[in-house]
Amino acid sequence: NAGVMQNPRHLVRRRGQEARLRCSPxxxxxxxxxYRQLPEEGLKFMVYLQKENIIDESGMPKxxxxxxxxxxxxxxxxxxxxxxxxxxxxxxxxxxxxxxxQYFGPGTRLTVT
Amino acid sequence: xQQVKQxxxxxxxxxGRISILNCDYxxxxxxxxxxxxxxxxxxxTFLISISSIKDKNEDGRFxxxxxxxxxxxxxxxxxxxxxxxxxxxxxxxxxxxTGNQFYFGTGTSLTVIP
Numbered sequence: 001n002a003g004v005m006q007n008p009r010h011l012v013r014r015r016g017q018e019a020r021l022r023c024s025p026x027x028x029x030x031x032x033x034x035y036r037q038l039p040e041e042g043l044k045f046m047v048y049l050q051k052e053n054i055i056d057e058s059g060m061p062k063x064x065x066x067x068x069x070x071x072x073x074x075x076x077x078x079x080x081x082x083x084x085x086x087x088x089x090x091x092x093x094x095x096x097x098x099x100x101x102q103y104f105g106p107g108t109r110l111t112v113t
Numbered sequence: 114x115q116q117v118k119q120x121x122x123x124x125x126x127x128x129g130r131i132s133i134l135n136c137d138y139x140x141x142x143x144x145x146x147x148x149x150x151x152x153x154x155x156x157x158t159f160l161i162s163i164s165s166i167k168d169k170n171e172d173g174r175f176x177x178x179x180x181x182x183x184x185x186x187x188x189x190x191x192x193x194x195x196x197x198x199x200x201x202x203x204x205x206x207x208x209x210x211t212g213n214q215f216y217f218g219t220g221t222s223l224t225v226i227p
Contacts, residue, residue, distance in 0.1 A: 004156070033214060042117075042202060042217035043157070056214065091156050099213035100145055100206070104156035 003027065004094050005074075006105035013112050019079040021108045023092030032075040033102060034067060037089040049075060082112045116140045117205050119218035127226050132190040134221050136203030139184065143205040147215070148177060148188045151200045160201070161188070193225045 003026035013019050025032055030051050035043040045059040049069035060067070064082075069075040079086055089109050093102035118137045126132045134148075144165040149157035163170040163177045163186070170177050176189045190197055200222045204215040 006156075035215075035217075040219070042119075042219040043204075043215075045214040045216070048214055059214070093156075093215075095213075099208055100147075100162070101159070102213075102215065104149075104158070106154070106156045109154075 004029075004092065004103050004105035006090075006092055006108050008108060009106060011108055011110045013082050013110065015083055015112060016081050019082050019086070019110055019112075021077040021079075021090050021092075021110070022074040023077070023094070023105055024074040025092075025094035026096075026103055029094040029096045029103075031095045031099065032069050033093045033095075034075075034077050035091045035093065037091065037107075039088070043091060046077070079110075082110075084112050086110060087112045115219070116143075117203055117216045117218040119203055119221050121221050122219070123222040123224070125224045125226060126193045128195060129192045132188075132193045132197065132223055132225070134188040134190075134201050134203075134223065136186050136188075136218055137184060138186075138205050138216075140205070140207070140216075141184070142207045143216075144208070145206045146177070146179060146186050147204045147206075148175075149202045149204060149217075151202060151220070157202055190223075193223075195225045195227050198223055198225050 005024040032049045034046040037043045047067045048056040064080045066078045089107045091107045093104045095102045147162040148160040151157045179186045200220045203218040
């Protein structure tokens with residue numbers, strides 16, 4: 001986990017609000033993966049980004065969810081108009097040239113009330 | 114569609130004995146397999162991995178076995194220690210043109226009893 005930063009660690013939102021989750025990769029890493037862990041489930045892939053590009057978003061819900069990884073700054077996972085079912089732990093993982101080595105951040109626990 | 118399965122949600126083992134965690138997968142295209150360890154309120158931490166060209170990889174107390182014909186892998190921890198108590202996730206991947214997303218199992222919670 002060392003080096004991959006996620007904030008906030010805990011986020012509480014009311015239904016209908018927006019949630020913004022941030023992920024700062026390890027130094028030298030330009031590949032970012034977002035995963036979601038629902039209660040009693042494993043981690044599920046959501047989206048894979050490189051700098052300024054979305055490479056694979058096959059795991060993202062079609063509506064309300066978006067992700068970006070700008071040239072400068074952290075990667076952001078945005079959830080608009082949150083619903084109770086969005087409550088989960090969201091993890092990002094980053095890698096450098098070796099795509100087999102993914103390092104995970106500590107996660108953001110989103111609670112929708 | 115769960116492509117990686119861990120059918121035992123929990124396992125309890127006496128300290129000093131062997132812990133065996135199992136994992137099954139369905140996609141024959143997977144070519145790399147990993148085990149992650151996760152403590153509460155933390156992200157998964159890489160533990161050990163194995164490429165599909167091998168059938169065994171060992172690192173200290175941890176050994177991963179891969180049986181490609183059965184699409185099965187297992188993690189052996191020996192001797193087990195109380196500090197090994199955590200949730201263990203099996204993951205599989207197949208690097209393609211769209212990156213290397215990992216497919217995770219649902220996890221096995223290991224408790225090592227002192």
